[in-house]
Amino acid sequence: MKKRKSIFLLFIMLLLIINTLLLSGADYGKGGYVLSAPVQPTTGLKFYVDYSAISKYGSSPFINAAFNWNGDYKAYVSQVVVYPASRPAEHFVIEAGPMTYNHPGETYFYTINGDLIDSNTAMDSNLIYRCSIRINSNSSVFDNPNVSNQTYLIKTIRHEIGHVFLLKHPTLPYRSIMHSGAPTSSGSVSDEVTTMDRQNLISKWGQ
Numbered sequence: 179m180k181k182r183k184s185i186f187l188l189f190i191m192l193l194l195i196i197n198t199l200l201l202s203g204a205d206y207g208k209g210g211y212v213l214s215a216p217v218q219p220t221t222g223l224k225f226y227v228d229y230s231a232i233s234k235y236g237s238s239p240f241i242n243a244a245f246n247w248n249g250d251y252k253a254y255v256s257q258v259v260v261y262p263a264s265r266p267a268e269h270f271v272i273e274a275g276p277m278t279y280n281h282p283g284e285t286y287f288y289t290i291n292g293d294l295i296d297s298n299t300a301m302d303s304n305l306i307y308r309c310s311i312r313i314n315s316n317s318s319v320f321d322n323p324n325v326s327n328q329t330y331l332i333k334t335i336r337h338e339i340g341h342v343f344l345l346k347h348p349t350l351p352y353r354s355i356m357h358s359g360a361p362t363s364s365g366s367v368s369d370e371v372t373t374m375d376r377q378n379l380i381s382k383w384g385q
Contacts, residue, residue: 205356206382207301207344212290215307216268219343219383222256225311226269232261234274234315235331243335246371253343253383270308270342272335274315282320282334283313285341301344311338322360325369333361333369340371345378 211218227240237260244255259269277284287300290307300306313334314320320327320334333355340356348354351366352374361369368375 205346205348205350206378207303207346209301209303209306209344211306212304214290217270217308219253222254223339223342224257224266224269225255225259225272225339226265227258227260227272228265229261230315231272231274231313234317235313239328239332240272240335243332244339246336247339247343247379249376249379251376251380251383251385253379255339270310272311272313274313276316277312277314277319280316280319281314282330283311283338285338286310286312301341301346309342311335311342313338324362325360329369330360333367336369336371340375343379344382345375348374 217224223244225240225244227237231240240260241258244258248254257269259266265271284297286297286309287295287303287306288308288310289295289305295303295305313331317327317331320330322330336355337358345356347358348356348366353366353368353372355368355371355375356378357367359367361367
């Protein structure tokens with residue numbers, strides 16, 4: 179009886195810890211975009227996919243990835259323009275290029291003056307004016323025995339767009355697009371935007 183009671187108490191404590199983490203915004207940044215930023219999550223993110231990305235991966239992975247984020251809440255992706263169309267000045271650029279440590283992708287945050295915000299604190303900064311995304315031009319990083327390289331590529335693009343929404347890597351192992359690494363058919367790393375990702379988006383930006 180005492181053992182069962184101890185297990186039950188541990189279970190309740192675990193639920194309380196999980197609830198506290200979720201309510202504290204552990205899985206999304208405390209920061210935001212400056213009011214003068216021409217593109218913001220609640221007015222619709224706008225992306226321009228440049229020549230380097232289109233010539234390497236084509237247009238469909240980027241369009242497919244971006245609009246998967248949209249749903250019945252305030253933050254959304256409103257437009258994806260691709261090369262050879264001209265880049266609208268306010269759009270965030272998605273490019274392909276070499277990556278430090280051969281990461282599959284990375285998101286960069288900048289101030290109104292064009293200064294790069296430290297990646298360790300960027301999503302908690304209130305000085306964000308614009309963002310850019312780089313996808314690794316070395317396509318071999320997406321080779322994985324358990325998933326197609328196209329699926330991993332699209333997952334990476336979705337993941338990086340999640341960072342533009344200021345979503346962080348999850349602190350708990352629930353299924354999410356925001357976990358790092360190749361997606362799996364089961365387990366925590368998803369290739370699709372999940373219910374928990376959408377809940378984090380609502381918690382951050384509103385219903």
